[in-house]
Amino acid sequence: MIFSFKKFFYATACSTLLAGSAFADAVTVVSWGGSYGKAQDAALFTDASRDSGIAINRESGASMSKVMLQVESGAVIWDLVVTGSGGAANAAKNGALEKIDFNVVDVSNFLDNTYTDYCIGSDVFATVGAWNTEKYGEPGTPGAPNSWADFWDVEKYPGTRSLRLNNVDGVLEPAVMAMGIPPEEVYDFLSSEGGIDKAIDKIRELKPHISVYWKSGAMQAQLMKDEEVDFITGWNGRFDNAKKDGAKVGYTFNQALRDYDCFAIPKGAPNKDLAMKFLGEVSKAKYQANLPFHITYGPTNKEAYEITTAPKELIEALPSHPKNFSKMLAVSLDWYANNREVALEKYMEFLSE
Numbered sequence: 001m002i003f004s005f006k007k008f009f010y011a012t013a014c015s016t017l018l019a020g021s022a023f024a025d026a027v028t029v030v031s032w033g034g035s036y037g038k039a040q041d042a043a044l045f046t047d048a049s050r051d052s053g054i055a056i057n058r059e060s061g062a063s064m065s066k067v068m069l070q071v072e073s074g075a076v077i078w079d080l081v082v083t084g085s086g087g088a089a090n091a092a093k094n095g096a097l098e099k100i101d102f103n104v105v106d107v108s109n110f111l112d113n114t115y116t117d118y119c120i121g122s123d124v125f126a127t128v129g130a131w132n133t134e135k136y137g138e139p140g141t142p143g144a145p146n147s148w149a150d151f152w153d154v155e156k157y158p159g160t161r162s163l164r165l166n167n168v169d170g171v172l173e174p175a176v177m178a179m180g181i182p183p184e185e186v187y188d189f190l191s192s193e194g195g196i197d198k199a200i201d202k203i204r205e206l207k208p209h210i211s212v213y214w215k216s217g218a219m220q221a222q223l224m225k226d227e228e229v230d231f232i233t234g235w236n237g238r239f240d241n242a243k244k245d246g247a248k249v250g251y252t253f254n255q256a257l258r259d260y261d262c263f264a265i266p267k268g269a270p271n272k273d274l275a276m277k278f279l280g281e282v283s284k285a286k287y288q289a290n291l292p293f294h295i296t297y298g299p300t301n302k303e304a305y306e307i308t309t310a311p312k313e314l315i316e317a318l319p320s321h322p323k324n325f326s327k328m329l330a331v332s333l334d335w336y337a338n339n340r341e342v343a344l345e346k347y348m349e350f351l352s353e
Helices: 002-012 032-054 063-073 085-093 150-153 173-178 181-192 196-209 217-225 234-243 271-281 302-308 333-350
Strands: 016-017 027-029 056-060 080-084 120-132 161-164 210-214 231-233 249-250 255-266
Touching: 027 032, 027 271, 032 217, 032 234, 032 271, 063 080, 063 085, 080 085, 080 173, 080 271, 085 255, 085 333, 120 150, 120 196, 120 217, 120 234, 150 196, 161 196, 173 181, 173 196, 181 196, 181 333, 196 210, 196 333, 210 217, 210 231, 217 231, 217 234, 231 234, 234 249
Parallel strands: 027 056, 027 080, 161 210, 161 231
Antiparallel strands: 016 056, 080 255, 120 231, 120 249, 120 255
16 A cells, blocks of 8 residues: 555656756655746755755655645655645644754744744745736726725626635635734634634635636736736735736735745655755755745845845845735734634535535
8 A cells, every 4th residue: 555655656746856866865855836946946956955965856746735645654755845834834733744953954043933843934925916907907006906805896896806726725814804804803703703604705705706716826827827817816926927927917915914935844754864954955045045036935034135136126025025024914823723624624615515
């Protein structure tokens, strides 16, 4: 059974070898595809591998669900996995991640709340509501959308919507704010009796206008480039890159969800010690300082802001810049650790209606 499981994962993984021989004396690093994966390769992985002398096997298709399946089956084949902070919190709660060795991974210069005992932040991003600027106007102009209430207002902003599929992270909070609940009270509301159900009821109001549910960041960008939807939730960096490619897309940081992606090591990783060393290397400021050139996600290592050569305009466009930071709601990892499984079950039931 274990052999078959391994065979399945080897067959379905999409591997790109950056250094060394595939699956031999190398750390298997798994991230996502599209512009995000390319940005990490260009800014982080390639140089960190070269400088540290640690060979890596690069794969796409990162998933905490797959990590937990590997751990439960005793057939762990991944060493270092990119994940959202909420997914990492849930996996850690279920015993699926290795504890970080802070003697190896230096977080002394990291921003507050961008790492845990099981997850080291790789970048700060925002989940935003993005729209077709030709239809609704450029951000900040009179009449342009500026809140989640606007996302739900199909009379003032008629058109098609798109929400996330098969994952509840970043789905419920916009619905709660669209109900008029202040950002600072969102997680109290979701934790209250019937709070999750009420948020899903709010999403249900929008269902007739949802023409497609997105599955990935690459799909978010493509939907806007193809003008297939008018209003969509998603990650700011994906939309910025889509705009560079000619998409008519804009967004606001007002009421956006401030979050971070992170690196985690699956419990029982075959190259745990080497993965920890690579994690310590790739978390250094000199690599993170290059990330904004490739995708507009902010560094988690504060020193990166001091040494980056990125222009002021680019730095001020990052979610972690002070002028944007205060406009957003910080995602609660505690809430996701305690409620994610129940919330996901309820959301999946909604999707199947």
